[in-house]
Amino acid sequence: MSNDSVNTFNVSLFFPKSSTSTVTNKTGTWSFMRPSYLEKTAPCSVHCPCGQDIPRIEMLVSRGQIAAAWNTILAENPLPGTCGRVCFHPCEKACNRGQFDEAVSINAIERYLDDAAWAASIAPAAARGSAKGRRIAIVGSGPAGLAASYFLSMLGYECEIFEAAEEPGGILRYGIPAYRLPNEVLDREIARIRALGVMIHCARAVDSAFLEGAKHTYDAVFLSCGNGASMKLGVPGEELALDGLAFLRSAKQGEGAARTISVKPHGSAIVVGGGNTAIDVARSLRRLGVSPTIVYRRRREDMPAFEHEVARALEEGVRMVELRAPLALARLDGGIELKVQKMRPAGVGADGRMRVVPDGDATELIFADALYSAVGATHAESWMVPPDDGRVVRLSHAAAFWDAPVGIPLLYGGDPVNENESVADAIASGKQAAIALDVFFQKGAGAVKAELARCAVGDGTSLSMEIYLGGPRANRSGRVVSFKDIPTDYFSPSEKKRGASLPPERAIASFEEIESSLDAAEAAMQAERCFNCGICNDCDNCRTYCPELAITALRAGRRDDWSTEAGPARAINSDYCKGCGICAAECPRCAMIIEEQQS
Amino acid sequence: MKNELYSGAEYLNPGHVGCPGCGATIAMKLALRALGEHTMLVIPASCWAIIGGNYPQSSLKVPILHTAFATTAAAASGLRAALDLRGDRETTIVGWAGDGGTFDIGFQALSAAAERGEDFIYVCYDNEAYMNTGVQRSSSTPWGARTMTTPGDKWKRTYKKNIVEIMAAHRIPYAATASIAYPEDLERKLRKAASIRSGLRFIHLYSSCPTGWGFAPEHSVRVARLAVQTRAFPLYEVEDGTTYAINQAGDKPVREYLRTQSRFRHLSDEDIAQIQKYVDQEWKRLVRKAEEA
Known part of the structure; x- marks a missing residue:
């Protein structure tokens, strides 16, 4: 050992030291799978007759973007204040969260949004489209007619609505009771439609002659006249029955008007029928101090009326007699005697509903001060519905007679052509x-x-x-997200809430609206329960877990303007993505897919 | 769930050679996001010795000192002393070893460093066998698992060493478990470990291994989450060796976890019942300790 090496402590450490990084390794070449971002369709939107972009609405509400959320509804539905109150919300039945704990309060949030937008005087974004130089006549100003005029205006058509009644709204104004839909709400929705340039001519009933001459002024006519004629009971003594629809119409004009067609307080009434009209008649009578009994030929669960409305009616003290079919009416001591046949269930019929047949010869008598008939309605005139002609094209929510003999296309919408008679389906028609x-x-x-x-x-x-107009939503896949697509570990159970309701005893004291709105904090919390199925909310779980640093955000921050910006704005770098698929498997909203790589 | 935006710097480079879906890579990525650039790593023979990059490459943006299998804690002690001599108190030293390098081969150095009260974080990223060399059992391999050295019906019939208990018994200031499926908890624990300077801090970091455990790579996070949800790998922390806190509840049956991986595929209902019994006992003990605290 030489002295040199012993005496020095300045030994250099022969440690090899890295000088480059691994970025030059294109490890993406290992991959045989390829993940990508693909926004999909939520089941709620599919089941909403108006096709509203519900996951996006809920996301915006959860972030307090009220104006954007409200306008997202208005892109697909001109009547959020109405639907937020009266819609039977099939969206909530389809909600994936329903399989986790309880469906999202989509309906109550819609109501909240419209109230909040009104309170804050938010201007609607929907505007009249550039003029196409065509005029469309619309007959009837119910939800179908209003919706048609709204969407046609957005597309640049000049619209005129002809309404037979003194005021516009059809069934919304004259059929749905004020405790479910106050006129003020309807008025502000109609004002918004008028602001798009739609002309509504009230007290202008039209007839078949109008259709004959329409081609001189209009390029097409949309007929949305509704089902304004009550159906008959078809039993002896029929003329003793009062008309349920007429009663509802007077009730909507105020208590005084209602009393002219009602029995006196503390009296009793029979309401025949199982649809929403029957329920509305019974509950309105209750508010006039009358004790109504609904008589229905099938069972409660077979009623076409919305289940929650039936439940409310019973809470309010409406009585119900099931499996009783009217046989005859007779006058008795200033009141009505109804003879009914006892019925029994007899298996499910071809239409999927329970059939009933007479249960032997058993009959009963039911007494009341008055009887209201509410067994359904039909169109008042034959020209209001599509003719029995092979050239008429039947669509899911409308019928089109392109080469109608009157010389211009005639289209038909609303209850007369809809399988499901609801406000939302009527809007879908329009x-x-x-x-x-x-x-x-x-x-x-x-x-x-x-x-x-x-x-x-x-x-x-x-x-x-929005898809028709090529908005960002058009970039989504039509694949519907199912419950098993959602990794629910990212969500914890929470309670569903609607707006507070008046207790039944207070509710029946007047025609005051029963349900109140959620407040802002409640609405945000309820909206946050939404899985936002299929749409990216920039949570960046994909980036958190990507072991390859292969995901880049193409935008700083969140997607703010959903009306112009499509997609998650993330890019996957195929140089490095090994295709493990964790990003797609862990996406809480199912906004990604993974597929085998095509060579 | 909270929609917080992903932000902050990354200290992992792409192009590393970790297997697709590697849990240990996610573990490192998240740990360094929490610790930041003033970090030096000491890595012994392990998967991470490979993922860290073949010479002259490095997959990390912070320095790594590669050491021999048994010496992680000794090298980390020396590195700390050298930085102290240079007056650098800011840099965090992290010993980053697998379960083989911790539970087995590096154990004496770790125990000694803990006893001496060395100032560094020791992270055992645990994939429950010697994965880098082809899945040989370690003393971290759980009861019931098949490995290349416990194959067929010779599957492992001894329990996994409880490393956190052993480290807590050294009365170190901080010992905790963490999982890649709970990034917020993981990052909080690493930041907390970095802030404590009064002795060795130990993190037992669950890192799922698709290659060695037999599951599809996209399930790495799900398997890790199930380990916590079934209490097979509870998330908890121990301060000063005595004060226990459980960080995440779970009550799913352990079968759900076992059924995700082919290394447990052979287990009979009785075997699974035995694992469930063991898991329940361990959980009960843990709850008792947390209640005492």
Whole structure:
């Protein structure tokens, strides 16, 4: 050992030291799977007849973006204040969260949004489209007619509505009782539609002659006359029955008007029927101090009325007699004697509903001061519905007679052509007719079905105007997100809440609206329960877990303007992505997919 | 869930050679996000000796000192002393070893460093066998698992060493378990470990291994989450060796966890019942300790 090496402590450490990084290794070449971002369709939107972009609405509400959320509704539905109150919300039945704990309070949040937007005087974003130089006549100003005029205006058509009644709204104004839908709410929705330039001529009943001459002024007519004629009971003594629809119409004009067609307080009444009209009649009578009994030929669970409305009616003290079919009416001591046949269930019929048959010869007598008939309604005149003609094209929510003998296309919507008689389905009618007409004028009748299919939401029949107009929503896949697609570990159970309701004893004291709105904090909390199925909310779970640093955000911060910006704005770098798929498996909203790589 | 935006710097480079879906890589990525750039790592023979990069490459943006299998804690002690001599108190030293390098081969150095009260964080990223060399059992391999050295019906019939208990018995200031499936908890624990300077801090970090355990790589996080949800790997922390706190509840049956991996595929219902019994006992003990605290 030499002295040199012993004496020095300045030994250099022969440690090899890295000088480059691994970024030059394109480890993405290992991959045989390829993840990608693909926003999908939520089941709620598919089942909403209006095709509203519900996951996006809930996300915006949870972030306090009230104006954007409200306008997201208005893109697909001109009547959020109405639907937030009276819609039977099939969206909530389809909600994936329902399989986790309880469905999201979509309906109550819609109501909240419209109240909040009204209170804050938020201006609607929907605007009149650039003029197409065509005029459309619309017959009837119920939800179908209003929706058609709204969407046609957005598409640039000049619309005139002809309404037989003194004021617009149809069934919304004259059928749905004030405790469910106050007129002020309807008025502000109609004002918004008028602001788009829609002309509404009230007290202008039209007839078939109008259709004959329409071609001189209009390029098409949309008939949305509703079912204004009550159906008959078809039993002896029928003329003793009062008309349920007429009663509701007077009730909507105030208590005084209602009393002219009602029995005196503390009296009793029979309401025959099982639809929403029967329930509305019974509950309105209750508010006039009358004790109503609903007589229905099938069972409660077979009623076409919305289940929650039936439950409320019973809470309010409405009585119900099931499996009793009217046989005859007779006058007795200033009141009515109703003879009924006892019925019994006899298996499910071809229409999927329980059939009933007479239960032997058993009959009963029921007495009351008055009897209201509410066994359904039909169109008042034959020209209001599509003719029995092979050339009429039946769509899911409308019928189109492109080469009608009157010389211009006639379209039909609303209850007379809808399988499901609801406000939301009526709105769907108006939207479908508007899109169909636009396609007809631009591309001809032959293109209508394909274009409607293009803007369908998911695999259902509801349509999206945003998709039709090529908005960001058009970039989503129609694949519907199912419950098993959602990694529910990212969510914890929480309680569903609606707005507070008046207790039944207070509710029946007047026609005051029963349910109140959620407050802002409650609405945000309820909206946060939403899984936001299929749409990216920039949670960046994908980036958190990506072991390869292969995901880049193309935007700083969150997607703020959903009306213009599509997609998650994330890019996957195929140089490094090994295709492990953790990003897609852990996406809490199912906004990604992974597929085998094509060579 | 909270929608917090992902922000902050990354200290892992792409192009590393970790297997697709590697839990240990996610573990490192999250740990360094919490610790930041003033971090030096000491890595012995392990998967991470490979993932860290073949010479002259490095997959990390912070320095790594590669050491021999048994010497992680000794090298970390020396590195700390050298930095102290240079007046650098800011840099955090992290010993980063697998379960083989911790439970087995590096154990004496770790125990000694803990006893001396050395100032560094020791992270055992645990994939429950010698994965880098081809899945040989370690003393961290759980009861019931098949490995290349416990194959067929010779599957492992001894229990996993409880390393956190052993480290807590050294009365070190901080010992905790963490999981890649709970990033917020993981990052909080590493930041907390970095803030304590009065002795060795030990993190037992669960790192799922698709290659060695037999599951599809996209399930790495799900398997890790199930380990916590079934109490097979509870999340808890121990301060000063005595004060226990449980960080995450879970009550799913352990079967759900076992059934995700082919290394447990052979287990009979009776075997699973035995594992469940063991898991329940361990959980009960843990709850008792947490209640005492």
